[in-house]
Amino acid sequence: ALELAQSLESLPGVSDMLDDMPFGREQLIYRLTPAAQALGLTTESLGRQLRAAFDGHLAQLVQVGQDELEVRVLLPRAERTRLDVLEQLLIRAPDGSFVPLPTVAHWESQRGFEALRHADGRLAVEVSADINRALSTPDNVREALERELLPRLVKHYGIEYSFEGRAADQRETLGDMRLGLWLGLALIYLILAAVFASWGWPLVVMTAIPLGLIGAIAGHWIMGLDLTLLSLFGLFGLSGIVVNNAIILVSMYHELRETGIEVEAALIAAAVSRLRAMLLTSATTVVGLGPLLFETSLQAQFLIPMAVSLAFGVGFSTILVLVFTPALLSFHESVHFRVAQWWRS
Structure with a gap:
């Protein structure tokens, strides 16, 4: 514990090292x-x-x-x-x-x-420190520890280690979020399948979700931010927002196909007729989040990663949906036509 605390002092932004095993x-x-x-x-x-x-x-x-x-x-x-x-x-x-x-x-x-503390029946000691986020981040400190210091302590003293405190809470939260993600995606798929009366079209609509994730990650890189827990919360909300543009486009295409218009003409007409609505809904979302993105107060710093996920995800996905969704609809119709022909033959 003492060697770990002394090594932490050499890391930038780390101070006030403490352990829960005081000398007696x-x-x-x-x-x-x-x-x-x-x-x-x-x-x-x-x-x-x-x-x-x-x-x-x-x-x-x-x-x-x-x-x-x-x-x-x-x-x-x-x-x-x-x-x-x-x-x-x-x-x-x-x-x-x-x-x-x-x-x-x-x-x-x-x-x-x-005093001696035990965890799971084994002697344990907890080492904690404060991190100046202006100089470093918890992820950077953790990476530095896992790269050199902790493996050396394990080899020299034969110890085991784990990251607790906020890291443990974050692991638990991520586990719950992983379960919630699969449940959310399953519910979105079932709702879309019921609305469109198709098992394939919901998959076309849901391709907007990874497109939005690409935009959110790119937004963090552009803004120079690290992905945090609040960024993931923003990605969760983004998953339900970005499908709206795809739903608007696919719904219009579905209506045009029911009138007897050919696939290519229906795709062009749907994209042209819904272009303004898609751009307006996305622009209002991005503009509404704009002031928060450039807020400099301390209270806003915790919400900026979530706002970046939403703003860049929505804006990026809107552009890509106009390109990828018609292409995927065309591919889906082609596959459906060939499968139907094969089934009839």
């Missing part, structure tokens, strides 16, 4: 000598005798009225407060003989910890 009082750490192992002593048996000497051995319980008193046998208080008593303390060996403590153990003074 001085402790004596003892280890068995070869002589103790030859006598059959173990760390556990030696520890029990040391505990009995300084904390007391429960000899009996005495009932006094309604109270129960413990009778413990231990060293006198004057001896329990001196370290030199360890040099004179006798330890009982498994064969019944007594040997001096320095013969069977050696000890050293070491600073202990005030």
